[in-house]
Amino acid sequence: MIRQMRREAFITGASGYIGRSLAARLHERGHAVRALVRRGSEGRLPPGPLPVYGNALDAASYRDAVAPADTFVHLVGTPHPSPAKARQFREVDLVSIREAVAAALHGQVRHFVYLSVAHPAPVMAAYIEVRKEGEALVRASGMAATFVRPWYVLGPGHRWPIALIPVYRLLELIPATRETATRLGLVTLEQLVSALVHAVEHPPSDVRVLNVPDIRERL
Numbered sequence: 001m002i003r004q005m006r007r008e009a010f011i012t013g014a015s016g017y018i019g020r021s022l023a024a025r026l027h028e029r030g031h032a033v034r035a036l037v038r039r040g041s042e043g044r045l046p047p048g049p050l051p052v053y054g055n056a057l058d059a060a061s062y063r064d065a066v067a068p069a070d071t072f073v074h075l076v077g078t079p080h081p082s083p084a085k086a087r088q089f090r091e092v093d094l095v096s097i098r099e100a101v102a103a104a105l106h107g108q109v110r111h112f113v114y115l116s117v118a119h120p121a122p123v124m125a126a127y128i129e130v131r132k133e134g135e136a137l138v139r140a141s142g143m144a145a146t147f148v149r150p151w152y153v154l155g156p157g158h159r160w161p162i163a164l165i166p167v168y169r170l171l172e173l174i175p176a177t178r179e180t181a182t183r184l185g186l187v188t189l190e191q192l193v194s195a196l197v198h199a200v201e202h203p204p205s206d207v208r209v210l211n212v213p214d215i216r217e218r219l
Contacts, residue, residue, distance in 0.1 A: 004029065005201070006030055006032065007031045007032070007071050008031070008070050008071065009033050009070075009073055009200055010034050010036070010071070010072050010107070011034070011036065011073045011075065012100055013056070013076040014036065014037065015035065015042075017079070018115065018192060018193065018196075020044065020046050021189060022073065023046055023048070024046035025193055026049075026197060026200060027046070027048035029201075031201075033048065034049065034051075034069065035051055036062055037051050037054075038055065056076045056096045057095050057096055059103040059106070062103060063102065063106040063107060066103050066106060066109065069107055070109065070203075071110070071112075071203065072103075072104040072109045073196065074096070074100045076096040076097075077093050077096075081124065081127045083126065085127075086127075089126055090126075093127075093134070094130045094134065097114065097133075097137055100112075101143075104143065105143070110143065111200075112146075113145070113146045113148065113199050114134060114135065114138050115148050115196075116131045116135055116147045117150070117151065118149045118150060118211065118212055119131070135147050139207060144205060144206060145208070146199040146204060146208045147210070148195055148196060148210045148215065149210065149212070150187045150192055151186065151212060153187055154188045156189075164186070165186065168181055172185075182213060183212055184212070185216075191218065192215055194218040195214065195218040198218045
């Protein structure tokens with residue numbers, strides 16, 4: 001097995017649903033991991049990653065702790081997004097990615113990994129718009145970047161769409177709906193974490209997009 005180059009990763013949202021698994025996996029694979037958390041939330045981190053105390057909505061509270069990271073992974077977002085949370089998308093998701101880009105530039109990060117969302121889609125317009133604005137902010141920064149675009153991530157506490165799997169399979173067989181059903185397909189937490197690990201370990205030279213089929217390939 002070829003040993004991967006050791007990365008220095010800085011993660012926002014590392015105490016969350018996806019972040020805990022990613023931080024643990026990167027640490028297990030020998031990478032240095034620092035995780036942005038609020039004081040009192042460090043107990044939600046997996047063993048190994050080093051907590052960095054700060055506010056994801058204020059780059060000044062943590063930007064001096066980003067260096068010497070070569071990779072910045074931004075996972076902050078409104079939990080369980082729904083159309084009713086449009087205001088939170090702009091006040092949390094958009095502000096946090098703006099501040100994250102500023103902090104990453106301050107720390108001279110070379111590769112920015114952004115957990116975005118699959119689009120276009122017929123629903124969740126406000127959520128998708130904010131994620132697209134986030135991608136635009138990262139592109140404008142000039143950093144090499146990876147945009148990871150899942151639609152729904154199946155895992156503990158996030159299993160209700162399992163009942164839709166037969167419907168997805170049917171839609172994927174129909175030429176008129178195949179592309180949309182594939183682009184907005186379901187991925188598992190394990191598939192997403194594997195895709196994020198791959199993104200960290202194999203930084204691009206420019207901007208790379210991992211859509212649902214790409215995420216599924218990484219497991």
